[in-house]
Amino acid sequence: MSKLRGKIPTPDEKRLKLLLYGPAGSGKTTASINFPRPYVIDTEAGCQNDQYVRKVEDRGGAIFSTIEFDDIMSEVMALTEEEHPYKTLVIDPISTVYKVLVDRMEMKVGDEYGKHYGAANKKFEQLSAALVRLDMNVICTCHAKNQYGTGMSLIANTFDGPKKFDYLFDMVMEIQVRGEQRFAMPIKSRVETIKQNVGFEFSYESFAEAYGRDVLERDVKPVALVNAERLAVWEGLLAKLKDRGPLFREKIMTKFKVGDLSEASADVAERSIEKLQAILESEK
Numbered sequence: 001m002s003k004l005r006g007k008i009p010t011p012d013e014k015r016l017k018l019l020l021y022g023p024a025g026s027g028k029t030t031a032s033i034n035f036p037r038p039y040v041i042d043t044e045a046g047c048q049n050d051q052y053v054r055k056v057e058d059r060g061g062a063i064f065s066t067i068e069f070d071d072i073m074s075e076v077m078a079l080t081e082e083e084h085p086y087k088t089l090v091i092d093p094i095s096t097v098y099k100v101l102v103d104r105m106e107m108k109v110g111d112e113y114g115k116h117y118g119a120a121n122k123k124f125e126q127l128s129a130a131l132v133r134l135d136m137n138v139i140c141t142c143h144a145k146n147q148y149g150t151g152m153s154l155i156a157n158t159f160d161g162p163k164k165f166d167y168l169f170d171m172v173m174e175i176q177v178r179g180e181q182r183f184a185m186p187i188k189s190r191v192e193t194i195k196q197n198v199g200f201e202f203s204y205e206s207f208a209e210a211y212g213r214d215v216l217e218r219d220v221k222p223v224a225l226v227n228a229e230r231l232a233v234w235e236g237l238l239a240k241l242k243d244r245g246p247l248f249r250e251k252i253m254t255k256f257k258v259g260d261l262s263e264a265s266a267d268v269a270e271r272s273i274e275k276l277q278a279i280l281e282s283e284k
Contacts, residue, residue: 014215015135016088019166021142021159022175027182028141031175032090033059034204035137036217039086041075043067043096060085069101069123076130077263080223087220088137095143095160098124121162126259128168133265135221144174175202226262226269234261234269237276 020028029046032038038061040047047056047063056063064075072091079089091097101123106116131138142159157174159166166172172188176199184202186194193210200206208216226234238249252272258264264272 014212016137016139016211016216017131017169017171018137018139019142019159019169019172020139020175021144021157021172022177023144023157026144026175026177028175029092030055031182031184031202031204032088032092032139032141033061035059035088035090035139037061037085037087038090039075039079039084039088039136040064040090040092041066041072042092044093046092061088062086067096067100069097069104069127072097073127073130073259073263076127076134077225079136080130080134081225083222084220086136087217088139089131089134090139090141092139092141093143094140094165098162098165122254123259124162124165125254126263128165129256129258130263132168133223135223137216140169173202224266226264226266230266230269230273231262234273234276237273237280240280241276 020032022028029052033040033047033052033055036059038056038059040056040061040063042048042063042065044067045065047053048065053063064071066072066075076089079086098120102116102120105119105123109115109119131140142161144157145160159172166188169188170190171186171194174185174187176183176185182202183199184207185199186196189196191211193212194207200210238252241248253259253261256264256268256272258268261269
Protein backbone atom coordinates (compact mmCIF):
# COMPACT_ATOMS: atom_id res chain seq x y z
CA MET A 1 0.00 0.00 0.00
CA SER A 2 1.30 3.45 -0.95
CA LYS A 3 2.36 5.78 1.86
CA LEU A 4 1.51 8.83 -0.25
CA ARG A 5 -1.18 11.00 1.34
CA GLY A 6 -1.87 13.47 -1.46
CA LYS A 7 -5.29 13.56 -3.06
CA ILE A 8 -6.70 14.94 -6.26
CA PRO A 9 -8.11 18.42 -5.51
CA THR A 10 -11.80 19.05 -6.12
CA PRO A 11 -13.64 22.33 -6.71
CA ASP A 12 -15.31 21.96 -3.29
CA GLU A 13 -11.96 22.64 -1.62
CA LYS A 14 -11.58 26.07 -3.22
CA ARG A 15 -12.38 29.09 -1.05
CA LEU A 16 -12.03 32.80 -1.72
CA LYS A 17 -9.25 34.50 0.26
CA LEU A 18 -9.35 38.19 -0.69
CA LEU A 19 -7.36 41.18 0.55
CA LEU A 20 -9.18 44.39 -0.32
CA TYR A 21 -7.56 47.79 0.18
CA GLY A 22 -8.27 51.39 -0.73
CA PRO A 23 -8.54 54.92 0.69
CA ALA A 24 -11.20 55.96 3.19
CA GLY A 25 -14.60 56.23 1.54
CA SER A 26 -13.75 53.96 -1.38
CA GLY A 27 -16.40 51.42 -0.40
CA LYS A 28 -14.35 48.54 0.99
CA THR A 29 -16.89 47.80 3.71
CA THR A 30 -19.87 48.02 1.37
CA ALA A 31 -18.17 45.75 -1.15
CA SER A 32 -17.33 43.17 1.53
CA ILE A 33 -20.69 42.90 3.26
CA ASN A 34 -22.46 42.24 -0.04
CA PHE A 35 -20.89 38.78 -0.12
CA PRO A 36 -23.00 35.80 1.06
CA ARG A 37 -23.97 35.65 4.75
CA PRO A 38 -21.16 37.85 6.10
CA TYR A 39 -19.80 37.41 9.61
CA VAL A 40 -18.21 40.81 10.12
CA ILE A 41 -15.45 41.40 12.66
CA ASP A 42 -15.69 45.17 12.89
CA THR A 43 -12.50 46.73 14.25
CA GLU A 44 -13.35 50.43 13.85
CA ALA A 45 -17.07 50.47 14.70
CA GLY A 46 -17.69 51.26 11.03
CA CYS A 47 -20.49 48.72 10.67
CA GLN A 48 -22.57 50.36 13.40
CA ASN A 49 -23.88 52.78 10.79
CA ASP A 50 -27.55 52.04 10.06
CA GLN A 51 -26.98 51.39 6.36
CA TYR A 52 -24.38 48.72 7.13
CA VAL A 53 -26.45 47.13 9.89
CA ARG A 54 -29.42 46.78 7.54
CA LYS A 55 -27.27 45.38 4.74
CA VAL A 56 -25.63 42.78 6.99
CA GLU A 57 -29.04 41.80 8.34
CA ASP A 58 -30.48 41.54 4.83
CA ARG A 59 -27.58 39.31 3.78
CA GLY A 60 -28.18 36.95 6.73
CA GLY A 61 -25.03 38.04 8.54
CA ALA A 62 -23.83 39.13 11.97
CA ILE A 63 -21.43 41.71 13.42
CA PHE A 64 -18.86 41.30 16.19
CA SER A 65 -16.89 44.39 17.27
CA THR A 66 -13.38 44.17 18.71
CA ILE A 67 -9.83 45.38 18.15
CA GLU A 68 -8.18 42.64 20.22
CA PHE A 69 -6.17 39.97 18.42
CA ASP A 70 -7.06 37.22 20.89
CA ASP A 71 -10.78 37.94 20.47
CA ILE A 72 -10.43 37.63 16.71
CA MET A 73 -8.54 34.35 17.01
CA SER A 74 -11.29 32.98 19.26
CA GLU A 75 -13.96 33.94 16.73
CA VAL A 76 -12.02 32.42 13.84
CA MET A 77 -11.50 29.16 15.75
CA ALA A 78 -15.22 28.98 16.58
CA LEU A 79 -16.15 29.65 12.95
CA THR A 80 -13.73 26.88 11.96
CA GLU A 81 -15.01 24.07 14.15
CA GLU A 82 -18.69 24.91 14.77
CA GLU A 83 -21.70 24.50 12.52
CA HIS A 84 -23.15 27.92 11.64
CA PRO A 85 -25.02 29.62 8.79
CA TYR A 86 -22.29 32.12 7.79
CA LYS A 87 -20.36 31.86 4.54
CA THR A 88 -18.06 34.90 4.44
CA LEU A 89 -15.73 36.14 7.16
CA VAL A 90 -15.00 39.86 6.87
CA ILE A 91 -12.32 41.50 9.04
CA ASP A 92 -12.82 45.23 8.52
CA PRO A 93 -10.17 46.62 8.62
CA ILE A 94 -7.36 44.32 9.64
CA SER A 95 -4.90 47.26 9.56
CA THR A 96 -6.26 48.41 12.92
CA VAL A 97 -5.79 44.96 14.46
CA TYR A 98 -2.14 44.88 13.45
CA LYS A 99 -1.40 48.36 14.78
CA VAL A 100 -3.03 47.60 18.14
CA LEU A 101 -1.17 44.28 18.34
CA VAL A 102 2.18 46.01 17.66
CA ASP A 103 1.41 48.43 20.50
CA ARG A 104 0.53 45.53 22.83
CA MET A 105 3.75 43.71 21.93
CA GLU A 106 5.80 46.87 22.51
CA MET A 107 4.44 47.06 26.05
CA LYS A 108 5.16 43.35 26.54
CA VAL A 109 8.62 42.89 24.98
CA GLY A 110 9.88 46.44 24.37
CA ASP A 111 10.90 48.01 21.07
CA GLU A 112 14.64 47.32 21.05
CA TYR A 113 15.77 46.35 17.53
CA GLY A 114 12.11 46.26 16.46
CA LYS A 115 11.42 43.06 18.38
CA HIS A 116 7.83 44.20 19.04
CA TYR A 117 7.25 43.94 15.29
CA GLY A 118 8.74 40.46 15.27
CA ALA A 119 6.46 39.36 18.11
CA ALA A 120 3.41 40.87 16.40
CA ASN A 121 4.28 39.26 13.06
CA LYS A 122 4.67 35.87 14.71
CA LYS A 123 1.17 36.08 16.19
CA PHE A 124 -0.18 37.24 12.85
CA GLU A 125 1.24 34.10 11.24
CA GLN A 126 -1.10 32.13 13.52
CA LEU A 127 -4.05 34.15 12.26
CA SER A 128 -2.93 33.68 8.66
CA ALA A 129 -2.82 29.90 9.09
CA ALA A 130 -6.25 29.91 10.75
CA LEU A 131 -7.75 31.94 7.88
CA VAL A 132 -6.35 29.52 5.31
CA ARG A 133 -7.76 26.57 7.26
CA LEU A 134 -11.20 28.19 7.61
CA ASP A 135 -13.78 26.77 5.19
CA MET A 136 -15.33 30.16 4.45
CA ASN A 137 -14.80 33.00 2.04
CA VAL A 138 -12.38 35.36 3.79
CA ILE A 139 -12.22 39.08 3.02
CA CYS A 140 -9.77 41.26 4.92
CA THR A 141 -9.93 44.98 4.24
CA CYS A 142 -6.93 47.26 4.69
CA HIS A 143 -6.25 50.96 4.66
CA ALA A 144 -4.17 52.15 1.73
CA LYS A 145 -0.75 53.72 2.11
CA ASN A 146 1.79 55.20 -0.27
CA GLN A 147 4.53 52.97 -1.63
CA TYR A 148 7.84 54.72 -2.33
CA GLY A 149 10.76 53.78 -4.55
CA THR A 150 14.28 55.06 -5.11
CA GLY A 151 14.76 58.62 -3.90
CA MET A 152 11.42 58.47 -2.07
CA SER A 153 9.56 58.71 -5.36
CA LEU A 154 5.91 57.69 -5.09
CA ILE A 155 5.34 54.42 -6.95
CA ALA A 156 1.76 53.46 -6.10
CA ASN A 157 -0.67 52.71 -3.30
CA THR A 158 -0.36 49.48 -1.36
CA PHE A 159 -2.04 47.85 1.63
CA ASP A 160 -1.29 49.00 5.17
CA GLY A 161 -0.53 45.81 7.05
CA PRO A 162 2.21 43.39 8.08
CA LYS A 163 4.84 42.52 5.49
CA LYS A 164 4.08 39.41 3.46
CA PHE A 165 0.50 39.31 4.78
CA ASP A 166 -0.67 39.34 1.16
CA TYR A 167 1.03 35.96 0.58
CA LEU A 168 -1.89 34.00 2.07
CA PHE A 169 -4.49 35.51 -0.27
CA ASP A 170 -5.27 34.17 -3.72
CA MET A 171 -6.39 37.66 -4.68
CA VAL A 172 -5.37 41.20 -3.70
CA MET A 173 -7.46 44.05 -5.09
CA GLU A 174 -7.35 47.82 -4.82
CA ILE A 175 -10.76 49.49 -4.69
CA GLN A 176 -10.89 52.70 -6.68
CA VAL A 177 -13.68 55.26 -6.98
CA ARG A 178 -14.19 56.86 -10.37
CA GLY A 179 -17.03 59.35 -10.26
CA GLU A 180 -20.00 57.45 -8.87
CA GLN A 181 -18.65 54.05 -9.87
CA ARG A 182 -16.51 51.63 -7.85
CA PHE A 183 -13.75 49.78 -9.70
CA ALA A 184 -11.55 46.92 -8.59
CA MET A 185 -7.95 46.60 -9.77
CA PRO A 186 -6.56 43.09 -9.20
CA ILE A 187 -2.96 43.60 -8.02
CA LYS A 188 -2.52 39.86 -7.54
CA SER A 189 -4.72 37.05 -8.83
CA ARG A 190 -4.36 33.29 -8.80
CA VAL A 191 -7.78 33.02 -10.44
CA GLU A 192 -7.73 32.37 -14.17
CA THR A 193 -10.98 34.23 -14.84
CA ILE A 194 -9.91 37.43 -13.03
CA LYS A 195 -6.82 38.84 -14.68
CA GLN A 196 -4.10 40.68 -12.81
CA ASN A 197 -3.93 44.43 -13.59
CA VAL A 198 -7.18 44.31 -15.57
CA GLY A 199 -9.69 46.47 -13.71
CA PHE A 200 -13.45 46.03 -13.73
CA GLU A 201 -16.52 47.74 -12.32
CA PHE A 202 -16.98 46.08 -8.97
CA SER A 203 -20.15 44.55 -7.61
CA TYR A 204 -20.85 41.23 -5.96
CA GLU A 205 -22.74 40.10 -9.06
CA SER A 206 -19.86 40.85 -11.43
CA PHE A 207 -17.34 39.26 -9.09
CA ALA A 208 -19.46 36.13 -8.55
CA GLU A 209 -19.91 35.69 -12.29
CA ALA A 210 -16.15 35.78 -12.83
CA TYR A 211 -15.06 33.86 -9.73
CA GLY A 212 -17.81 31.24 -9.54
CA ARG A 213 -21.09 31.76 -7.71
CA ASP A 214 -21.32 28.10 -6.69
CA VAL A 215 -17.99 28.35 -4.85
CA LEU A 216 -18.85 31.61 -3.08
CA GLU A 217 -22.29 30.47 -1.97
CA ARG A 218 -21.75 26.85 -1.01
CA ASP A 219 -22.33 25.77 2.59
CA VAL A 220 -19.53 25.73 5.13
CA LYS A 221 -18.05 22.48 6.42
CA PRO A 222 -16.67 22.49 9.98
CA VAL A 223 -12.98 21.58 10.26
CA ALA A 224 -12.18 19.05 12.97
CA LEU A 225 -9.59 20.27 15.45
CA VAL A 226 -7.40 17.90 17.42
CA ASN A 227 -9.44 16.16 20.13
CA ALA A 228 -8.44 15.80 23.77
CA GLU A 229 -7.26 12.20 23.41
CA ARG A 230 -4.93 12.86 20.48
CA LEU A 231 -3.78 16.12 22.05
CA ALA A 232 -2.68 14.13 25.11
CA VAL A 233 -0.73 11.73 22.85
CA TRP A 234 0.91 14.69 21.09
CA GLU A 235 1.83 16.31 24.41
CA GLY A 236 3.22 13.02 25.67
CA LEU A 237 5.49 12.60 22.66
CA LEU A 238 6.79 16.14 23.04
CA ALA A 239 7.49 15.46 26.71
CA LYS A 240 9.58 12.41 25.75
CA LEU A 241 11.59 14.59 23.37
CA LYS A 242 12.15 17.49 25.77
CA ASP A 243 15.86 16.64 25.90
CA ARG A 244 16.08 18.15 22.41
CA GLY A 245 15.98 21.56 24.02
CA PRO A 246 13.50 24.11 25.35
CA LEU A 247 12.79 25.44 21.86
CA PHE A 248 11.76 22.11 20.34
CA ARG A 249 8.09 22.53 21.28
CA GLU A 250 8.15 26.12 20.06
CA LYS A 251 9.58 24.99 16.73
CA ILE A 252 6.68 22.56 16.32
CA MET A 253 4.13 25.30 16.99
CA THR A 254 5.94 27.70 14.67
CA LYS A 255 6.01 25.12 11.90
CA PHE A 256 2.26 24.61 12.09
CA LYS A 257 1.59 28.29 12.90
CA VAL A 258 -0.42 27.71 16.06
CA GLY A 259 -0.17 29.56 19.36
CA ASP A 260 -1.26 26.45 21.21
CA LEU A 261 -1.35 22.80 20.15
CA SER A 262 -5.10 22.72 20.79
CA GLU A 263 -5.57 25.14 17.86
CA ALA A 264 -4.25 22.60 15.35
CA SER A 265 -6.49 20.68 13.00
CA ALA A 266 -6.83 16.95 13.49
CA ASP A 267 -4.91 16.34 10.24
CA VAL A 268 -2.00 18.54 11.33
CA ALA A 269 -1.87 16.84 14.73
CA GLU A 270 -1.77 13.38 13.16
CA ARG A 271 1.06 14.34 10.80
CA SER A 272 3.09 15.69 13.70
CA ILE A 273 2.35 12.67 15.88
CA GLU A 274 3.54 10.33 13.12
CA LYS A 275 6.80 12.28 12.70
CA LEU A 276 7.48 12.40 16.45
CA GLN A 277 6.80 8.68 16.77
CA ALA A 278 9.23 8.03 13.91
CA ILE A 279 11.91 10.11 15.69
CA LEU A 280 11.48 8.12 18.90
CA GLU A 281 11.49 4.82 17.00
CA SER A 282 14.73 5.73 15.21
CA GLU A 283 16.44 6.47 18.52
CA LYS A 284 15.73 3.08 20.06
